[in-house]
Amino acid sequence: MHPATVPPPQPATAPPSPSESLEEITQLLSHLLPSTLSITCFASRWQVLRSKLASLKSLLSEISDSPHWSENPLLPPLLPALLSTLRRVQTLCQHCSDASFSRGKLLMQSDLDMAAGWLSKQINDLELLLRSGVLHQSTAIVLSRPNPSSSKEELTFFIKDLFTRLQIGGLEFKRKGLESLIQLLSEDDKSAALVAKEGNVSCLISLLDLNAHDSLRELAVHAVSLLVSAGDLPRKIVFEEGALGSLLRIIECSSAPIKEKAAMAVESITADADNAWAISAYGGVPILIELCKSGSLTSQAHAIGAIRNVCPVEDIRVALAEEGAVPVLIQLLASGSASAQGKAANCISILASTSEYFRNLLLQEKGLQRLLHLFHECPTADTLEHVLSAICSLSASDTSYRVLSGSTMFIIRIAELIKHGNLRLQHISASLLAKLSITDSNKIAIAGCMGSLLKLMESVKPDAMQEVATKALVSLLSVKANRKELVRDEKNLIRLVQMLDSKNDVVSKKFPVAVVAAIMAGGSQGCRKKLIAAGVYGHLQRLAEMDVAGAKKALHRLSGNRLTSIFSRTWRE
Template identity: 45%
Template sequence: MTSAASAAAAAAADDDGDGTPASPAETLELILRRLLPFLLSAALSARTLVGRWRLLHSKLSLLLAALSDAAGSPHWPSNQLFSDHLLPSLLSTLRTLRSLSAVCLDQDLPGGKLRLQSDVDIATSGLSLHLHDLHLLLRSGLLHHDGSLASPADDSAAIVLPLPAPSASRAVLALFVRDIFARLQIGALDLKGKALDSLLELLATDPAKISRLVVEEGDLPLLLRLLDPSAHSLLRDRTAAVISILSTASDASRHAVFEEGALGPLLRLLDSGPAVLKERAAIAIHALTADHGCAWAVSAYGGVSILVAACHSGSGSPSVQALAAGSLNNAAAIDDVRAAMVEEGAVSVLIELLSGNLEAQKNAALCLASLAAMGGEEIRNAILQENGLTRLLQLLRVASDPEAIDHALKAISACALAVSPTATKLLSSSPPLFAQLTDLIKRGSAGIQHSAAALVANLSPSEDIKRTMAEAMPALIKMMENSKPSSAQEAAAAALTSLVAVRANRRELSRDEKSVTRLVQMLDPRSEAVAGKELPVAVVLALTSGSSGGARRRLAEAGACQHLQKLAEADVPGAKKALQRITGNRLKNLFSISWPQ
């Protein structure tokens, strides 16, 4: 070894003594006052690997500035991540560099240049990580935190800051979130696990509020990296729970999660992750795909086959199956996704789910309704060929949940509207179906009444079956009078028009004084119950067809003529014809009469 190298080695040996600093303050003092000045000088004096030492000099200069900034705060000792984790690791790396600097003063290199080069590179990489972590802490503001989050009873060695109260200020909550994400990047495995626990605990206090704060103050790309199969299972499990909450808690957090590319990793978890992760991934995917702007990406990420596979019995828990079916329904509005669903055999899998748990039944029926309504003839024929219509009718018969009934009705209607005459004939010749539709129109929710009335209007049952539905007519009149949206009124009017095509039903309805009165009131131009008067006029036309003398008389007695005259003068379609049917040969005289207002 040369005399210069010997002198440097001797100086290095005296640099910090042989002992370990007793406190974080002594460690920081040693690094700032002795180790860094020595290494900055040694980096410029190296005679071997000069280029690497020039790079190290720039990193050491940045480190000195950052550490001086940290030391300028009186609160840094309260940050255990800095004092108990970063400083000891940094001290070890700098001591290694000090030893290597002495060797690099010797041109003979008795240990070999390649070995020395590798050692310097490893130490340089470690120094870069320390510098990254230190800058992270400085940017977060944690090193200048005065400890105001902590209560007197807090353990001074706490791994993370104490959980803030729900009423804490935004500044306090933001500091807590930044502290958590700092520990996720700097801490060891146990620190990261506890940080994620704290994040989950914080999110539970107010998911909507905290989720927005997390996407603003946290690091979503870091969370998504923890979903990678190479990440520790402990961290993946808790991270999946966090992402699941962020995906469901608020629009802002859901959009942020999607924009950061979460759908791909979540689909991979659903495809090959353990059971608990599959369920959390399924929850998040279902929430993300509910946004039409996100649903298109299912096909882009190759997720259709994964979702279809997740719907299969035995592929996961019943809740995963139900959520996967719901995600498929969310994405069924996208043309590319629908086409991929057919190719992947989604129709048969969804039909199989109609016998699954309640949530799976509802989502599968709704997805089949979407496919039948928005897809082409190929999809609707596939539903028929897979015995889907029969299975939907079975679900309708046995279901007691209002949503399941409504979704089954929508799917049956979508199949009946545009499929082959075979489907329409099958449905139209089923007395049990129309008996159930009658009951649903009378007693169902507004949505179920709408779906049931639409189905009746679009089928062609026999007169005998229509007669059995007479008791549904008063409810259809009420739907016309009260229902919103207008499509429900249209469905009720169409169903009623179909039923009163039967003479017995016309006679039955005309004897119902309340229903006739309601119908006549809807004809009043001043009435806002029905925006378009064409609907009640159409019902009056149907009610007065044939030899329905009783119906004409009762409509006239209830005051229909004066309203129809005004509607005829306003050129409402069908009003003049309806008035003529009620009045017969007296029509010309009626137009000269001034009706009371």
């Protein structure tokens, strides 16, 4: 027997080029369109198919007129699928034209509807390519970020091409598109507004769906988190496209890294007060509270930030109380990161300022003790502001008021902040000092902050700073030793006289007048001499003539001797 003859290997058939595929599709369409005119069965369905075939022919003609269409990497993968669909339509056309064909009516109807659906999807992809303008570029598109000197037009094209890939590309195209988008937003957050305007954000949001591919969903969450944190316009558009619900579902059932990015996005979205209500609509309150309890430190910080953003909404505050948020907030003061501690304190401040109900809840969970402990640990300035603000809000409770008024350590610390803290810390500290009932011994212990309070009386901002600084200073001046201490410093006298000057319109004159009245409340001759020597008397006379509140009373105290002042005060009383 002769050995079997092995045939020589045949060369692999090279796939048709894009031009060849387009030509074959065009020829097939030219044959199909007139062939469908003679079909009488299933007339309405064939009318729909004819309309789609005509639209397809027009689109292909427009594509072929684009000088560089074949260089775009997104188009070639579409052509084989389109050719397959047209061949299927051709087969259906032949069957419907053959009177002897006996296929079931319902099955044929189903096949025709499926063919129409495939054509719709492929037509939509081709329209998207044409609308994006990516087929008119002179070179093949490479997904690399334009350099910083690129024009707005170049960046816009890059964004459109990127989102085109997200909509009609395969898995790898979508993955690379998302990576490029993340790179763009990471390196240039100013591009976010252009991305939101020129990109198809709804397509990006669709990739957040739990049914989307895991790798795409993770990249999409990262991109969305960068987009919403970059400005008001991107945040508004992302919210309006319905991203919040998807992000909350991701927090509920995804891995830790994805939860962190999703929580970051939710915090950014809820930073817009107009979006806060939607947390309840999507059932987000228990999801965020659970993340505060069991998430990573980063997730906790973003989750509590989102809760902080939405707790001004009354309905959400009710939900927070019902879902047990208060103990979680207090726990974060002890175990959270510095960022989470500050946001938790801020949230507590908001809740405590709304009602006695929340103040009682917070006190029951030892909220004041936790806040005071954190306050004395000297955290960052930002955290310290929120902690002190929360303490200030809780001080509206009688229990807290008594505790804070009797705490020498706390009183001394806020006096130090009045002297050395930033303007916000000085304002909150002065507010507390003005409202608390402090013992004379503690007032003497913090006399060193009086000069700083006098200086704060000149501050235009924040609002009410001049008033609270004056009230705090007047409170300290109820002690004789402090009155003498204040006028002993020549810088204090100079500053007080400058504020009393009627030409100085920075400070409302009632405030320095109240300080003079407080200094002279005891009728000290030594204080009187120093004030008169500094020039206070003349300024008070002018202010009394101008009917400035309290000026006449302060002038009377300053002008009379001690015995006369006592008799006058007794007579007035």
